[in-house]
Amino acid sequence: MTSPGASAVLEVDHAAVIANWRALSARHRGGAVAAVVKADAYGLGAALVAPALFGAGCRHFFTAHLGEALALRPRLPGAMLAVLNGLGPAPGADVIEAFAHHDLVPVLGALGEIAAFAAAAGRLRRRLPAILHIDTGMARLGLDARELDCLAQAPELLSGLDLRFVMTHLVAGETAADPLNAAQRQRFASACARLPPAKRSLANSSGIFLGPAFASDLARAGAALYGINPIPHAGIGNPMRLACRLLARVLQVREVPEGAPVGYNATWRAARPSRIATLGIGYADGWPFRLAGQGSAFFDGAPVPLVGRVSMDLTTCDITDHPGIGPGIWLELIGPQAPPERIAALLGTSPYEILTGLGARIARVVLPAAAL
Numbered sequence: 390m391t392s393p394g395a396s397a398v399l400e401v402d403h404a405a406v407i408a409n410w411r412a413l414s415a416r417h418r419g420g421a422v423a424a425v426v427k428a429d430a431y432g433l434g435a436a437l438v439a440p441a442l443f444g445a446g447c448r449h450f451f452t453a454h455l456g457e458a459l460a461l462r463p464r465l466p467g468a469m470l471a472v473l474n475g476l477g478p479a480p481g482a483d484v485i486e487a488f489a490h491h492d493l494v495p496v497l498g499a500l501g502e503i504a505a506f507a508a509a510a511g512r513l514r515r516r517l518p519a520i521l522h523i524d525t526g527m528a529r530l531g532l533d534a535r536e537l538d539c540l541a542q543a544p545e546l547l548s549g550l551d552l553r554f555v556m557t558h559l560v561a562g563e564t565a566a567d568p569l570n571a572a573q574r575q576r577f578a579s580a581c582a583r584l585p586p587a588k589r590s591l592a593n594s595s596g597i598f599l600g601p602a603f604a605s606d607l608a609r610a611g612a613a614l615y616g617i618n619p620i621p622h623a624g625i626g627n628p629m630r631l632a633c634r635l636l637a638r639v640l641q642v643r644e645v646p647e648g649a650p651v652g653y654n655a656t657w658r659a660a661r662p663s664r665i666a667t668l669g670i671g672y673a674d675g676w677p678f679r680l681a682g683q684g685s686a687f688f689d690g691a692p693v694p695l696v697g698r699v700s701m702d703l704t705t706c707d708i709t710d711h712p713g714i715g716p717g718i719w720l721e722l723i724g725p726q727a728p729p730e731r732i733a734a735l736l737g738t739s740p741y742e743i744l745t746g747l748g749a750r751i752a753r754v755v756l757p758a759a760a761l
C-alpha cells in the first residue's frame with residue numbers, strides 16, 4: 390500500500406477501465422463511445438481516469454457540472470468535453486464565458502438555454518458548439534414535446550450553434566425487455582427527423598447492449614467503464630471488468646468475552662469469546678451506515694462478517710475464525726469478492742450509489758500497469 394497514513398484505499402485499475410472502453414467500443418458498431426466521467430469518474434478519480442482514457446484514444450467526455458469539466462479541460466486537449474447539466478437556469482456571463490473560452494460543450498435541454506447560448510454566439514461572432522437534449526421519457530432534463538414543436542417550427546433558434554449531437558437518455562436500458570426502450574428510440578428518431586441534420590447520441594452503458602437498433606454516432610458510457618454490470622437482468626454475469634478495489638486497514642484487534650457488546654448502542658453482542666477487528670473506514674467515507682449487521686469484508690477471499698454499527702470513521706468485524714488477521718492487515722470491502730452490485734442489493738440501492746459515494750478521505754491509488 391503506497392498511501393502513507395491512509396486507512397482506506399481505493400485501488401484504481403486504469404487498464405481495466407481502458408479494456409472496458411475498448412470492449413464497449415467494439416460492441417457499439419458504427420459509432421464512438423464517450424466516457425462519462427461525472428461524479429469524479431463514479432468515484433474512481435476523474436483527474437487520472439479521464440487522461441488514461443484519452444491516452445487510449447477516447448475523444449469524447451461528459452461531466453455533469455461545469456466545474457468538473459473546467460478541472461479536466463487542460464488534461465484532455467482537443468477532446469470534446471460536454472456538460473450534461475448544461476448552462477443551468479438564467480446563466481450568468483461568467484458561466485457562458487467559461488463554456489465559450491474553454492471549448493466546453495453544454496448539453497442544452499430548454500429553449501431558454503438555447504436562446505442564451507445562441508445569443509452568446511452572436512455576441513462573440515462565432516459558432517459555439519452545443520449538444521441538444523430531447524426528453525423522450527425521462528422527464529428530467531431535455532426539451533419536452535412542446536419545446537420540440539417550437540424548435541422544429543423555428544430552427545433559426547439554433548443559428549450560431551454548432552450542433553455536435555442531438556441526444557436523449559434511456560430510462561430503462563438495463564432491462565432489455567422493457568418496452569420503454571423501443572418507445573424512446575422511436576420518439577428520438579421522429580424528434581431528430583424534425584430538427585436540422587446532426588449526429589445522434591442515444592445509448593448509455595446498458596443501451597450499448599440493446600443491440601444494433603440502439604447504436605448511434607455516440608454512446609455515452611459511465612457505469613460499464615468502471616465495471617458495474619450493464620446487463621444485471623440478463624442472467625449471464627457481468628461482461629465488464631471491475632476497475633476498482635476498496636481496502637480498509639485493521640487499526641486494532643481486541644478479544645471480547647461471550648456476551649460483550651460491540652459498537653454504538655450495543656446492537657451486536659458476542660455469542661462466544663470473539664476477536665474483533667476495527668477497520669479505519671466509516672460512513673463519513675461513504676461506507677454505508679445501513680450495512681450495520683450485514684455484509685462482509687474479505688480476507689484472502691474468505692468472508693469476514695461485519696458486526697455492530699458502522700460509525701463515522703470506523704467499522705468493526707468479527708475475525709474469530711481468521712487467526713491470520715491482525716493490526717495492519719488490509720481487508721477487501723469492494724472487489725471481486727464483494728462487487729458493488731452485491732453491496733447495493735443488501736441495501737436496496739444502486740451500485741452506482743455505492744461507488745459514487747466513496748469519500749475524499751479514501752486514498753485513490755492507481756495500480757501500476759505492470760501489476761495487472
Ligand SMILES: *Cc1c(COP(=O)(O)O)cnc(C)c1O
Pocket residue numbers: 425427473558592593594595609610611612613
Ligand atoms: C450518467 C449519464 C450517462 C451514463 O450512464 P451509465 O448508465 O453510467 O452508462 C449517460 N447519459 C446521461 C444523460 C447521463 O446522465
